[in-house]
Amino acid sequence: xxxxxxxxxxxxxxxxxxxxxxxxxxxxxxxxxxxxxxxxxxxxxxxxxxxxxxxxxxxxxxxxxxxxxxxxxxxxxxxxxxxxxxxxxxxxxxxxxxxxxxxxxxxxxxxxxxxxxxxxxxxxxxxxxxxxxxxxxxxxxxxxxxxxxxxxxxxxxxxxxxxxxxxxxxxxxxxxxxxxxxxxxxxxxxxxxxxxxxxxxxxxxxxxxxxxxxxxxxxxxxxxxxxxxxxxxxxxxxxxxxxxxxxxxxxxxxxxxxxxxxxxxxxxxxxxxxxxxxxxxxxxxxxxxxxxxxxxxxxxxxxxxxxxxxxxxxxxxxxxxxxxxxxxxxxxxxxxxxxxxxxxxxxxxxxxxxxxxxxxxxxxxxxxxxxxxxxxxxxxxxxxxxxxxxxxxxxxxxxxxxxxxxxxxxxxxxxxxxxxxxxxxxxxxxxxxxxxxxxxxxxxxxxxxx
RNA sequence: GGAUGGGUGGCCGAGUGGUCUAAGGCGGCAGUCUUGAAAACUGCUGUGCCCGCGACGGGCACCGGGGGUUCGAAUCCCUCCCCAUCCGCCA
Numbered sequence: 001x002x003x004x005x006x007x008x009x010x011x012x013x014x015x016x017x018x019x020x021x022x023x024x025x026x027x028x029x030x031x032x033x034x035x036x037x038x039x040x041x042x043x044x045x046x047x048x049x050x051x052x053x054x055x056x057x058x059x060x061x062x063x064x065x066x067x068x069x070x071x072x073x074x075x076x077x078x079x080x081x082x083x084x085x086x087x088x089x090x091x092x093x094x095x096x097x098x099x100x101x102x103x104x105x106x107x108x109x110x111x112x113x114x115x116x117x118x119x120x121x122x123x124x125x126x127x128x129x130x131x132x133x134x135x136x137x138x139x140x141x142x143x144x145x146x147x148x149x150x151x152x153x154x155x156x157x158x159x160x161x162x163x164x165x166x167x168x169x170x171x172x173x174x175x176x177x178x179x180x181x182x183x184x185x186x187x188x189x190x191x192x193x194x195x196x197x198x199x200x201x202x203x204x205x206x207x208x209x210x211x212x213x214x215x216x217x218x219x220x221x222x223x224x225x226x227x228x229x230x231x232x233x234x235x236x237x238x239x240x241x242x243x244x245x246x247x248x249x250x251x252x253x254x255x256x257x258x259x260x261x262x263x264x265x266x267x268x269x270x271x272x273x274x275x276x277x278x279x280x281x282x283x284x285x286x287x288x289x290x291x292x293x294x295x296x297x298x299x300x301x302x303x304x305x306x307x308x309x310x311x312x313x314x315x316x317x318x319x320x321x322x323x324x325x326x327x328x329x330x331x332x333x334x335x336x337x338x339x340x341x342x343x344x345x346x347x348x349x350x351x352x353x354x355x356x357x358x359x360x361x362x363x364x365x366x367x368x369x370x371x372x373x374x375x376x377x378x379x380x381x382x383x384x385x386x387x388x389x390x391x392x393x394x395x396x397x398x399x400x401x402x403x404x405x406x407x408x409x410x411x412x413x414x415x416x417x418x419x420x421x422x423x424x425x426x427x428x429x430x431x432x433x434x435x436x437x438x439x440x441x442x443x444x445x446x447x448x449x450x
Numbered sequence: 451g452g453a454u455g456g457g458u459g460g461c462c463g464a465g466u467g468g469u470c471u472a473a474g475g476c477g478g479c480a481g482u483c484u485u486g487a488a489a490a491c492u493g494c495u496g497u498g499c500c501c502g503c504g505a506c507g508g509g510c511a512c513c514g515g516g517g518g519u520u521c522g523a524a525u526c527c528c529u530c531c532c533c534a535u536c537c538g539c540c541a
Contacts, residue, residue, distance in 0.1 A: 042500060045510040052510090055522040056468075067521085074521035249531085268460060268497090270478095391497095393460075396479055400497075 001099050001387050008034050014102065020348040021103045022114040030098045037091045044084045051077035104383040107320075107357035111347045118347035122359070125334055125341040129364045130423065132157035159427040163367025164418045165298040168194065170429050170448050173421075174299070185296075186288065186303035193446045197420065198306060198413050200433075200440035202281060205308040205410040208333055214279035214310060219259035221283045222250045227262035230388035232354035232380075241286050256280030257407040260311035264390040264403065271394045274403065275314040275322060279410065282307060298418065300372060305414035312406045313390065316382065319404035323379040326408035327359045330375045333410055336436040339419045340364040342371055354380040361409075363419035374415045377408030 007014050008031050015027045054074040058067055106112075111120040133156060168174040172192055179188035190198055206216055225235045228242065228251055235242045235251045243252040253259060260280045269276075284307050295301050310329065314322050327343065334341050346358040355378035362371035382402035385391070391400040424432045431446045438444060 038500075041510085045500070048510060051521080058468085058521055071521040078521075270460085398495095 001383065002102055002104065003382075003386065004034055004095075004099065007031070007099070007102065013105070017105050017348075018102065020106060020112050020114075021351065022349040023101070023103050025102045026098060027102075030095065030102075033091050033095050033098075037088065037095060040084055040088050040091070044081055044088065047077055047081050047084070051081065103351070103353045104356050104381060106348045106351065107379070109345075110351070110357050111345055113347035114349035116347060116350040119350060119360075120345040120347070121342050122345050123331075123343040125331060125339065125343075125361075127335065127338045127340045127423075129340040130157050130161075130366065131369075132160055132366070157366065161366040161422060161425055162429070163298065163365075164421040165367075167421045167425055167429070167431065168298075171431065171446050172449055173197075173446070176298075183303075186301070188299065188302060193441070193443075194417065196441055197417060197437070197446075200437040201411050201413055201416055201420075202306070202308055203440045204336070204436055205333060206279065206281070208329065208336070209279040209308075209310060209410060212277070212329060214277045217260070217278055217280045219253070219256045219280045219282045221253055221285070223253050223258050223262060225249045225251055227265060227388075228253075228258055230265055231258050231261040231384050232352075232387070233258060239289060241289060243285050243287055252285035253282060254286050255284050255307060255407075256282035256309035257311060260309065260407070261384055261388060261390075261405055264313055264385075265388040267389075268391045268393050268400055269313075269403070271315060271392045274392060275312050275318060278311040280309045280311060282309070284412075295368075295372075298367075299414040300368075300418060302414055305412060307412045308410040310377070310406075310408040310410050313385075313403045314406065315392070316401070316404050319379050319381060319406060322404075322406050323357060323359070323377060326377040326406060330359075330361050330377060330408055330410065334361055334363065334374070334419075336434070337416070337420060338434045338436075339374075339423050341374065341419075351378075354378070354383045356381045356383070363415070364423065365418055366422045366425075367418070372415065372418070374412060374419055375409035378406065380405045380407070 002014065007027065011027050011031050018025045018027065051074055054070055054077065058070050058074070111118050113119075162170075165174070165176075173190065173194035175189040175191055179186075210216060222245065225244070226249070228235045233242060233254060234240055235244050241254055245251060257280075259282065260278050263278070264276075283304060285304050286302075288301055288303060291301060299305075310326055312322050312326070331341075331343065341361045341363045344360045344362055346355070346360060351358050358376060358378040360373050360377075361375040363374040364370075365372045381404050384405045385402040388405075390403050390405070392403050393400045420434065420437075421431050424434060426432055426445070429448055433441045433444055433446065
């Protein structure tokens with residue numbers, strides 16, 4: 001959430017930002033209520049002060065009659081306070097509702113637009129996209145090259161590429177049918193080399209991030225709703241993406257961002273302990289409510305997957321640079337996997353609540369014939385930290401400040417599997433293992449079973 | 451699941467109705483001493499909000515959350531949550 005004083009003092013900026021974000025929030029009402037809250041607050045404090053004075057004077061009163069007079073005075077004052085408190089609570093409630101609906105401010109360079117159509121492509125990965133064109137004369141050359149402005153000559157598929165579901169069937173890597181039988185549509189079993197691939201992808205990501213000073217962690221796959229709220233996830237309501245555990249205040253996490261953010265909830269750290277760089281491995285659970293019928297085939301949109309997540313707590317002045325750092329690592333990881341991708345600067349209307357700026361990596365997915373999101377990294381500035389109560393203190397200085405939080409996908413296994421299988425497939429239906437994964441796979445390719 | 455104990459400032463920990471304006475310690479900051487450092491000693495040191503041009507100025511609230519009793523609650527009552535230990539079961 002945003003700071004109340006900031007909202008009041010920058011009402012026009014906040015209002016404009018809400019428009020850019022495509023969010024309806026009654027800022028005018030908020031400013032009015034906050035003004036009233038302060039006035040009532042001041043009034044209540046004045047009465048409390050008076051009542052405290054009266055209470056203290058009772059012990060000093062000489063005769064019983066005088067004591068009774070003062071007691072009555074004290075009682076009257078406390079009654080008045082109680083009335084104001086009731087009104088204050090009502091105002092406070094309405095303020096909190098509006099406040100929690102106001103999204104974070106946006107980075108001045110983030111592309112402005114109400115939805116993902118305004119997203120801006122910033123860069124491409126090192127690995128060129130391979131496409132398949134029916135009209136090309138396949139017999140002439142094994143690899144056809146076409147020219148594209150601004151890039152090197154691009155290799156093309158010289159065969160019609162399969163999608164990961166077809167590949168997985170040939171290679172016996174996935175069982176969606178059994179997943180559906182056991183847990184319903186959207187669940188799946190990984191089998192055989194897909195299991196090794198998952199472990200290899202985790203090990204590879206962990207390897208890169210450990211060398212960059214991230215502390216590896218596995219996290220609880222459940223978190224208290226309070227922590228979900230703090231990180232900006234909404235555990236209840238019809239639109240929720242979150243599975244909640246019945247008869248408890250726990251939910252299944254949608255990403256390790258949730259428990260990792262919760263790590264410093266309600267805590268104050270020394271400024272010289274920052275930045276804290278964490279690398280969390282967890283399962284991720286998503287109901288995908290409202291996503292019915294959209295890209296439901298295969299692993300693209302599933303209810304459970306494993307993810308290696310980067311998370312950072314930084315000083316405010318360090319968060320912009322940290323976001324670039326996280327983006328750079330995502331690029332390094334996917335370049336290392338020899339997967340073609342593009343980097344997208346997310347438009348204001350597509351940022352969600354907590355993000356100040358967000359970059360997505362979209363990998364080329366030959367089976368879909370389009371780019372699909374595989375990672376996402378966000379700078380949430382102090383928006384999450386304020387709600388979580390994650391603060392830092394500078395030695396020798398008075399007071400505390402909110403840290404900045406950032407998160408970024410290192411590897412989301414399900415979508416990474418799509419990208420690896422589809423981009424590294426070979427004409428005979430086998431899949432070449434990218435060199436970066438071979439140490440953990442113990443083999444160079446996945447071949448169909450004999 | 452059963453039993454018990456407990457939630458107090460950055461941390462540890464005392465405190466069972468009115469100098470709690472929360473003892474004491476640790477840590478931190480500043481100073482004295484010292485060639486320098488350590489030790490020792492002295493002082494300062496919680497969070498949030500409000501008032502104020504500002505202060506090393508004033509005020510209010512906060513002892514797990516909420517509610518109650520009282521002129522007055524960390525302290526008494528109700529309720530909820532959380533944590534720890536032991537036992538049982540179990541990977």
